[in-house]
Amino acid sequence: MYDFEFVKVGSLAEAVAALKAEGAQALGGGQTLIPTLKQRLAQPAKLVSLTGIAELVGVSASDGVLSVGGATTHAQVAREATAYPALAELASHIGDPAVRNRGTIGGSLANDDPAADYPAGVLGSGATVVTNAREIAADDFFRGLFETALEEGEIITAVRFPIPQKASYQRFAQPASRFALTGVFVAQYADGVRVAVTGASENGVFRWSDAEAALSSSFAPEAVDGLSVSPDGLIGDLHGTPEYRAHLVKVLTRRAVAAAG
Amino acid sequence: MPSVSMTVNGRQVSGEVEGRTLLVEFLRGPLGLTGTHVGCDTSQCGACVVHVNGQDVKSCTMLALEADGAEVRTIEGMANPDGSLGVVQQAFQDNHGLQCGYCTPGMVMTAAALLEKNPDPSEAEIRAYLEGNLCRCTGYHNIVKSIQAAAAALR
Ligand SMILES: Cc1cc2nc3c(=O)[nH]c(=O)nc-3n(C[C@H](O)[C@H](O)[C@H](O)COP(=O)(O)OP(=O)(O)OC[C@H]3O[C@@H](n4cnc5c(N)ncnc54)[C@H](O)[C@@H]3O)c2cc1C
Ligand code: FES
Ligand code: FES
Numbered sequence: 572m573y574d575f576e577f578v579k580v581g582s583l584a585e586a587v588a589a590l591k592a593e594g595a596q597a598l599g600g601g602q603t604l605i606p607t608l609k610q611r612l613a614q615p616a617k618l619v620s621l622t623g624i625a626e627l628v629g630v631s632a633s634d635g636v637l638s639v640g641g642a643t644t645h646a647q648v649a650r651e652a653t654a655y656p657a658l659a660e661l662a663s664h665i666g667d668p669a670v671r672n673r674g675t676i677g678g679s680l681a682n683d684d685p686a687a688d689y690p691a692g693v694l695g696s697g698a699t700v701v702t703n704a705r706e707i708a709a710d711d712f713f714r715g716l717f718e719t720a721l722e723e724g725e726i727i728t729a730v731r732f733p734i735p736q737k738a739s740y741q742r743f744a745q746p747a748s749r750f751a752l753t754g755v756f757v758a759q760y761a762d763g764v765r766v767a768v769t770g771a772s773e774n775g776v777f778r779w780s781d782a783e784a785a786l787s788s789s790f791a792p793e794a795v796d797g798l799s800v801s802p803d804g805l806i807g808d809l810h811g812t813p814e815y816r817a818h819l820v821k822v823l824t825r826r827a828v829a830a831a832g
Numbered sequence: 833m834p835s836v837s838m839t840v841n842g843r844q845v846s847g848e849v850e851g852r853t854l855l856v857e858f859l860r861g862p863l864g865l866t867g868t869h870v871g872c873d874t875s876q877c878g879a880c881v882v883h884v885n886g887q888d889v890k891s892c893t894m895l896a897l898e899a900d901g902a903e904v905r906t907i908e909g910m911a912n913p914d915g916s917l918g919v920v921q922q923a924f925q926d927n928h929g930l931q932c933g934y935c936t937p938g939m940v941m942t943a944a945a946l947l948e949k950n951p952d953p954s955e956a957e958i959r960a961y962l963e964g965n966l967c968r969c970t971g972y973h974n975i976v977k978s979i980q981a982a983a984a985a986l987r
Contacts, residue, residue: 577851577897667964672887
């Protein structure tokens, strides 16, 4: 790891100011960034730790919306997002207990790993990503592999999830890394159903719109039976072919609908 | 160089570190607490698990400066004040929960964190909680047995 200057700030305003420095980068739980630095795949001059900023941490629900602070750990969401059980369940399966005690929702979304879990929950809920500068709809936030709408130095301060009538996240774990080989988040709202898929596409998380239409008219596992997912553009690697992942998308969607009840 | 101070196993310690110094490097180097192991250094194996403010974390994936002002507990802090093995450690010895012992500090710290949250875990809950702790020797069965025995002894 190359050396860098480390600063820990106590407020969002200080973090925004510190991140204006040349080569400065935000540090959340470090569960992605520290391994990246060890491999020398990044060389920030300065890391600005967000973990001491109280206003970025917490889970609360009101008026049908669950708000999660940008520096809230996966463990805290798993424990406290009782108003949105499918999201709490999603958080409770990220990595392992020690990773969940450090890793944060803001770090996961900013990183936008194509196999990460939170992107499915955020896109599948039509959530809003709130930053120090603006509000970004989930549909505009994810831009492909490890790419988001975030500008340099922009900090995710919160994520606001409209709480659905029913929802479930189903993931099939890659047996070695335990990341999702494919994961599907299904959420039913008064105005329709959203289906978001992670782990499968070379372009990162995406919505399966055919399934959304079918499930919006009939919310039952059989509703997707007549549909198929094209393997074009899906990931093929030693863990699974594009065809295998396409199959998993459908199987996991059925399971999610069944589990949502 | 920036300085860092924290409480480790009840003792106030401080030292000079670099920005990039990992918590495990600070523990094993300047503090000489070599009970905490580095198995993979890639956040996978859990040999380096310690408690920071009561939370189990991988000390190879946390900066020392991030633990400034924290209460840290390592495997050395699990023994009784007279130096004899603590309850969780003793349960591992009694139940053959280790062979080479490389993973054991992390296993004991992870087990202790689980039992603080859940004093009566099922076998499935124990196995799920060990997801981030790898053991090349035991096949895990005796580790699970050790944790069940520790849970019973602590209840
Ligand atoms: C062993 C292991 C297993 C894992 N398994 C899974 C898994 O199954 N599923 C899964 O989804 N993830 C998994 N992860 C990744 C984990 O969820 C990370 O916690 C997460 O990807 C990054 O969050 P972080 O807070 O640790 O971010 P960091 O590592 O600190 O930062 C990651 C990136 O986000 C930026 N950043 C951090 N916080 C913010 C913010 N608030 N606003 C803007 N930018 C920010 C940083 O600058 C950096 O570029 C795993 C990690 C490990 C080590
Ligand atoms: S040495 Fe830290 S997880 Fe393996
Ligand atoms: S006892 Fe040898 S690695 Fe676990």
